[in-house]
Amino acid sequence: MTIEIHHLTKQFGDFTAVDDVSMRVEEGSLTALLGPSGSGKTTVLRMIAGLEVPDGGRIVVGDRDVTDVRAQDRNIGFVFQQYALFKHMRVQDNIAFPLKVRKWKKDAVRERVAELLALLRLDGLGGRYPNQISGGQRQRVALARALAARPQVLLLDEPFSALDARVRDELREWLRGLHEQLHVTSVFVTHDQGEAMELADEVVVMNQGRVAQSGTPQSIVREPNSPFVMNFLGRVNELRGEAKHGEATLEGLRVPFPGANGSTVPVVGYVRPRCLELTTAAAAGALPVSVVRVVSSGDVAKVHLVTREGSSLVAELDQSALDGLAPDGGVEGGEFHARPKDIRVFEVEPAVARPAGD
Amino acid sequence: MASHSVGAALPSEEPRQASTSVFAEPAWVRLLLIVVGVGFLGVVVILPVALVFEQAFALGAGFYLDAIRDPDTVSALRLTLTVAAIVVPLNAIFGVAAAWAITKFDFRGKSILITLIDLPLAVSPVVAGLIYVLIFGAQGYIGPWMREHDIRVIFALPGIALATTFVTFPLVARSLIPVMQDVGREYEEAAVSLGASGWRTFWSVTLPQAKWGLLYGIILCNARAMGEFGAVAVVSGKITGKTDTLPLRVEKLDKAFDTTSAFAVASMLVALAVVTLVLKVIVEWRTSDHESGPGSPAREHV
Amino acid sequence: MSWLKKIAVPLLILTALAALVACSSDEEPSPTSTSTPTSEAATGTAAATGTAGAAEATAAPVTGEKIELLNVSYDPTRELYAEYAELFKEHYLFQTGIEVTVSNSHGGSGSQARAIVDGLEADTATLALSGDTDRLVDAGLLDEGWQSEFPLNSSPYTSTIVLLVRAGNPKGIQDWADLSDEGVGVITPNPKTSGGARWNFLAAWASVTESGGSEDDAKDLLGRIFSNVLVLDSGARGSTQTFIDRGIGDVLIAWENEALLATRDSDDYEIVYPSISILAEPAVAVVDDTVDDRGTREAATEFLNYLYDPEVQELIARNFYRPSDPDVLAQFRDQYPELKLVDIGYFDGWTAVQEKFFADGAIFDEIYQP
Structure with a gap:
């Protein structure tokens, strides 16, 4: 089933949680709603499930407009952040709950529960109570329960946030595998960009109740469309300057900026630490910098730099490249040249920043 | 309020661990605390209760049996149980409805409802009784009409039940509200997203998770319903053998210098309280066996 | 041994309580219905038994008619009226063949008057002060001049x-x-x-x-x-x-x-x-409003009149009130010195x-x- 969202809006008092959001989730895809807290991603998810009533806009699942359909009639599986397992029911009764509600026959219920216990590797735990199993197991019970009635769509709210790091990594891979096996259209909410990039076919980045950017993980990483997305996807260095006549000047560095015409506009350029190269000799498109400090963690070293104009930068270099710069070992305090391999320049003020190539 | 202890009585969510206390106090501190706790309990609770029984048996078991077999006392016991049987279910239903409305919905006048629920706790029971006299009394608002139609409310069972209901109605709601707030909305949302109707959600999810609060509230309500004196005294008419409840009977016997009989009847009230507590303990045992049994916490393995 | 006793006592009470509840459960549970018959063994007096004996000889034919009376009184008269109710029952049955059951209500005299005004359907008011009874007149339940209805300012005992x-x-x-x-x-x-x-x-x-x-x-x-x-x-x-x-x-x-x-x-x-x-002088009165409504005037009046009977005066004396009958008072001179x-x-x-x-x-x- 596809999910189409048209101009969805939701206010909580004076706070606009979701502001004119439209998106489309393809059938069988695994889509991530990514954003910082308060960006409205969970509210969108809850509105799809029917747990919040939108103030405006439509939600269409498959070819059915569900905007005015009650949550209990939507047949959408929802996995809660803290799982919301019924503590007074055993694992098997939790999983059977949606089936009993739908008045399935006893045999069918038993069969389906057994099937799900096996699918989610919960064999032997059916008779336990939720407080007698581990966090990871609880999450799988929640999944089994959400999947039991064969929902059209599966929604997961921060599915891994309640787990510790090791379990989280294992579960991610496993969930990806499960999705490939079941192919139920799934949407999950996360604030962890790594999680979104690793798991999702499609990522929708949200900010302040709006969609900031959507696309495949690769396209978003490669072509962030705004300072916000740029910033949200990982650490960046900022270089400020101005642009005129299709060219930006950032602390002496000249970069093409097709967006600028005759008048001067303030701009900021973003460079990822991985995209800064250090050289000993001056080169075209490189800035003179001095090394303040080097923090090495084995293969990769973080080099803290300062430009002539006083801006702080960080470059991430392979240890071998760093060793090549100063064979005698003394990099700290040395003068070098930093060359951005990839820089993205945005105009500072306007609401919609225009991307530019390098 | 006592409701905090309800929250504490809930089975913990995390698997239990057989860990030793991190507060490794010296043995004498623990001993001192235990002695103080038990000693205080003994002086404040156990001693008076023991005295009730001692006084009740002051003239021997034969006298005691005669006192509690007195037809007027039996009638008082029956009336007390009847009132409790009417009031407790009524307040359980009301309390659940009110607690549900207050914890799960936002509506106009919610704060007024909360205040109204607390009102009987703030109003003296005597005033509560007088309110009903003012309404149903012969000089009251609808009393004359009721008398014409031969309907008796005050100085009869309905009045006693009404006054008792008034006095005890906050108890179930007040015990439930914090527990239902603790349970959290997401369990109900989970049930709804799984296809359950509001009604089904309430019975299968909300109520079972709040059952400790409900049970506690019912026990409290029952104890108060059987023990209420002030409000009932005003509306009962105190007709011996007819509208005397056990507490009124105790007072009447005491006023007539029949101290031993008074304590004998008082011991029945105490015994009723003990029965209630035993029931509570039994329910607790059975439920905790079920829910958080000896199963050791499972190891994390994915 | 004392430990055994301590365990035995609550057990005994629980058992007794269970037995009581079990015994009474088959009876009519509504307390507004007929009053629980009081056991004669518990409250019957020697005098009452005497009357009962006489009743067998020359009793009026038993009509099968039943009347209930409510006597509203004040606190210390509880034992007096509990005994008197039994005595009067025998007397009235003997005299009229009608079975009358008297229920008694006791409380503070003032609050009892208040309860009658508020609708407690008392057939007779036997309160502590005539001032309290006067409040029934104010409420229109009792005719003025009530205190001359019965002998001695309507005070059968003092x-x-x-x-x-x-x-x-x-x-x-x-x-x-x-x-x-x-x-x-x-x-x-x-x-x-x-x-x-x-x-x-x-x-x-x-x-x-x-x-x-x-x-x-x-x-x-x-x-x-x-x-x-x-x-x-x-x-x-x-x-x-x-x-x-x-x-x-x-x-x-x-x-x-x-x-x-x-x-x-x-x-x-x-x-x-x-x-x-x-x-x-605690004064007694028949509450006109109630007895007219319920048709119990005759029985209620006799209930108060019979208080002046020497036999009842003795009962009154035994219950610590001064009898108004001079002969009975003389008989109890030790207890009630002049x-x-x-x-x-x-x-x-x-x-x-x-x-x-x-x-x-x-x-x-x-x-x-x-």
């Missing part, structure tokens, strides 16, 4: 105020004047809140004015008595408990019936009869008393400042 002292009378209290001696601790309730306390006050007052003293002398005595009061409880019962249960004070100014009750089971107290006291008594008429009635003594700023406020 009581008076006496002094209760500790065994051996260590302070040598003989009369009202001794209460003003230095070092005597006096217990009485507050006349502002208690009806009984007003009787106490008036009795002491009369002791001065009846022996030739002036009103100023009376004020002086009462001022000194009240300066000896250790605890001023709000009600008569509270004062009794202060004196008996808490052991405070040397003398309690008390109702005679209350004092007799206190000395019945205990040798720790004795009664001192002062030279003069006051005659308290006393010089003044009645409320001596003070021109309750309205005058209230105004003169107990209203704000009146004599009591004058002589007593807490």
